[in-house]
Amino acid sequence: xxxxxxxxxxxxxxxxxxxxxxxxxxxxxxxxxxxxxxxxxxxxxxxxxxxxxxxxxxxxxxxxxxxxxxxxxxxxxxxxxxxxxxxxxxxxxxxxxxxxxxxxxxxxxxxxxxxxxxxxxxxxxxxxxxxxxxxxxxxxxxxxxxxxxxxxxxxxxxxxxxxxxxxxxxxxxxxxxxxxxxxxxxxxxxxxxxxxxxxxxxxxxxxxxxxxxxxxxxxxxxxxxxxxxxxxxxxxxxxxxxxxxxxxxxxxxxxxxxxxxxxxxxxxxxxxxxxxxxxxxxxxxxxxxxxxxxxxxxxxxxxxxxxxxxxxxxxxxxxxxxxxxxxxxxxx
Numbered sequence: 068x069x070x071x072x073x074x075x076x077x078x079x080x081x082x083x084x085x086x087x088x089x090x091x092x093x094x095x096x097x098x099x100x101x102x103x104x105x106x107x108x109x110x111x112x113x114x115x116x117x118x119x120x121x122x123x124x125x126x127x128x129x130x131x132x133x134x135x136x137x138x139x140x141x142x143x144x145x146x147x148x149x150x151x152x153x154x155x156x157x158x159x160x161x162x163x164x165x166x167x168x169x170x171x172x173x174x175x176x177x178x179x180x181x182x183x184x185x186x187x188x189x190x191x192x193x194x195x196x197x198x199x200x201x202x203x204x205x206x207x208x209x210x211x212x213x214x215x216x217x218x219x220x221x222x223x224x225x226x227x228x229x230x231x232x233x234x235x236x237x238x239x240x241x242x243x244x245x246x247x248x249x250x251x252x253x254x255x256x257x258x259x260x261x262x263x264x265x266x267x268x269x270x271x272x273x274x275x276x277x278x279x280x281x282x283x284x285x286x287x288x289x290x291x292x293x294x295x296x297x298x299x300x301x302x303x304x305x306x307x308x309x310x311x312x313x314x315x316x317x318x319x320x321x322x323x324x325x326x327x328x329x330x331x332x333x334x335x336x337x338x339x340x341x342x343x344x345x346x347x348x349x350x351x352x353x354x355x356x357x358x359x360x361x362x363x364x365x366x367x368x369x370x371x372x373x374x375x376x377x378x379x380x381x382x383x384x385x386x387x388x389x390x391x392x393x394x395x396x397x398x399x
Contacts, residue, residue, distance in 0.1 A: 096158065096337065101133045105154070105162030107147025108225070109140045111255040113275035116363060117192050117325050118163050124348035129340065143167050143229030143250070145178055152181040156330040158337025161189055163327045166320045167230035169380050173388050174395065176228055183381065186328040187338050188374040190345045193366045194322030196293035197234055198273045202285045205267040210289045210299050213268075219245045223252030223266040233395055234317045235270040238291070240394035241305055241313035261285060272324060277362035292321025313394055316387070323376050342370045 102125065106118045115138065122134035139147040144164040151162035170176075172183055199210075207213050207220050224232040227250045239246045252260055257269045258279045268288075269276075273295065279285055291301040291314060305314045327345065329338060348354055349367040358365050368376065383391075 095130075097340065098130045100131050100159060101135055102129070102131050103154075103160045104134055104136050105147050105151050105160065106136055106138050107140060107144035107162065107164035108138065109256075110138050113272045113363075114163055114165065114325065116361060118327075120354065120358060120361070120363065121192060121327075121345070121348050124351055124354050125344050127351070128344040128347040141226065142178065143171075143226030143232060145171070145176075145226075145228065149178070149180045151328065151330060152186070154330045156187070156332035156334070158329065158333055158341060161327055161329050161341060163325065165225075165230040166323050166326065166380070167225075167228055167233050169320060169323075169377070170230075170233040170391065170395065171228045172381060173383060174392050181331070183377055185331040187331060187333040188370060188377065189327045189329055189338070189341050190349070190367060190369040191323060191327065191373050191376075192325035192349060193274075193364045194292065194324045195364045195366065196273045196290045196295055197230075197270060197317065197321045198276070198287045198290040198295065198298065199235075199238075199268055199270045200261075200276045200279065200285045201268040201288055202261040202264070202266075203283070204264060205261075207267055208286075208288070210304060213244055213246075213288065214242060214304075216245050219247040220268065221266045222246050222248045223257045223260055223269045224248050224250050225252065225271075226250050230320070231269065231271045234291075234320075236395045237313045237317050237391065238270070238289075238301060241310040242301070258284070274362050274364055292318050309390070312387075312390065316391065320380060323373075323380060326373060326377070345369065 104118050104122050106115050108114045118136055122136055125134045139150045144167060147162060148164045148168055151160065154160040168183060171179055201207055207216060213220060222235055224235055232248060232250055235248055249266060252266065252269065260266045262284055273290065287295065287298045289301055290298045294300065301314045302318060305311045329341060346369045349365060355365055
């Protein structure tokens, strides 16, 4: 009798282990489970808004009980990205962070515990113009004012190495702007700081500023990565060949926005299930309508296409990397 019980237990254990490989049909794996969606920012702001919107629709297209948003801010999205990388690759964790980490990997940023090429890429929700927004109370009211400024103009940004920090460093170098970039302003905190007069301006994803702009607290003075009616484009403002090349880097990376990935080693069948649900969510007419009401642009790409975009962004010549390094930290 004891031998029969042990044998039966072994059969069940082997079956469970076989099911957990994720190499076969995982149509039943997600039934009743919870997906954790790591967001590398505080609540509020663009990345959080996209994740909460998409997470609600993932529940529609996967047989899960919940999609739980887990805000994990810090170090210019690095804390959240490292958390994603360390997560168990079982198909139950995904995460979103910004492309500032591409700069970080190119420059060998300390603290990056992973190679972006190794992540299991699910998709991206949107590439959109990145813009400089200034407070209506700031002495700087146009890009011409900023270029002509004789004293440093105080800019807020997310953490050191974030996309907003890195992009602004490149633009400041390209356009020879006198700026003081103060890290640590993410989401609503940056807007509140502009309203309090602590900082003058911020650079970031254009849609993130919608409420601030609609409320009449500020306006856009420069954009890159797309066209905005009535707003000067950095591509046209850049004068020298070096300036144009730096602006082109920011322009290209702006189009790789709102990216979502799973941990390295996520089983192929579960990764495909995540990709299929992510795609179905972003192509859902109801999500598109809700995104439009929220002012969140949707310009998606999926799976291997996003993987190739990330690999392409990392495939830079030593000359280009040296130029980025000089612009960002002043070293060759």
